[in-house]
Amino acid sequence: MQVHVADHPLISHKLTVLRDERTDSPTFRRLADELVTLLAYEATRDVRVEAVDVTTPVAVARGVRLSDPPPLVVPILRAGLGMLEGMQRLLPTAEVGFLGMVRNEETLEAVTYAERLPDDLTGRQCYVLDPMLATGGTLAAAIDFLVQRGADHITAITLLAAPEGIARLESELATIDVPVALVTAGLDEKLNDLGYIVPGLGDAGDRLYGVVG
Template sequence: MRVQLVEHPLVSHKLTVLRKKETPSMIFRQLTEELVMLLAYEATRDVKVQPVEIETPVARMTGVALAKPTPLVVPILRAGLGMLEGMVRMAPSAEVGFLGMARNEETLDIVTYAERLPADLTDRHVFLLDPMLATGGTLVEAVRFMYARNAQRVTCICLLGAPEGISRLERELADVEVDIYLAAIDERLDEQSYIVPGLGDAGDRLYGLAE
């Protein structure tokens, strides 16, 4: 597993404003979109391309285009939806799927409650979107879900990560290839499994429920 911390002044600045508890949902959504665009720029460096012949106003030339099958972008519901717009702005020809996962409070198992994905992901590069890599349980199951459908490669894009969640992914996904792109790695998880210092509940802040 490869963990890539995207260090850039604009990322640090936008993330600082995102963290502030007084930042309203409208600004939070806008900053999330902008941060995802910056993260996606780095996360798509190795995306497959193929040569394509085009004609400019001056001459013919060989350019590049995203190879078929195109990447598949999958936000993990619900908070991952807030990252979708930024990702598709960077890769507008990518296809979009959806995955809903939640923890069963009695068994603590991660269960899939909704999915809209191709049945076969052979040769597909999947980009999973989830703002908070906290305990890592949901992301572990999401990655395994994609590989169970024969995904060729899985890349995860998160705003924040906790050391505990990163360690869990390294431990439980040691047998598969996965890349993680993060804007920051924070100190730890608290007793309620919130990232510290974090930014609170990303889903609530995206959709105004924290105000």
């Protein structure tokens, strides 16, 4: 698995404001949206394209366009929804599927409760959106889900990652014969006893949408 920690002053600046506990939900959503667009630029370096000729006002130019089938963007509900618009801004022609997964707070294992994806993903390049790579269980389960349906190239985009989550991804995906990459804005120190990233930014879903009782 390839891991890329984006190193850019604008990314670092926006991530710093996201971490601040004083940042309210509207500001958090706006900055997360902007941050994802910057991360998407890094994550799509290997997006599939095909050669095409276009006629300019002067001559014929050789260029490229996105290949068919189009990329598939898969936000993991609910927090991944806060990353979708930023991704679509850069890939407006991409198709969107949804995967609902929640972490069992006792076992820390991921449980799938909903999905809206094509049954056959053969030959599809997928971009998975999940703000936090903490224990790694949710993201590993999501990637395995896509691979089982035929996806042959997967890039995960996160705002933050923990070393334990990366290690688990590498371990659980070791037998998957599909290229997997991780692009993240920051690699933090560790997980605490509750499975939260330290120093992290708190619960991304709650900070995006508020606490739902």
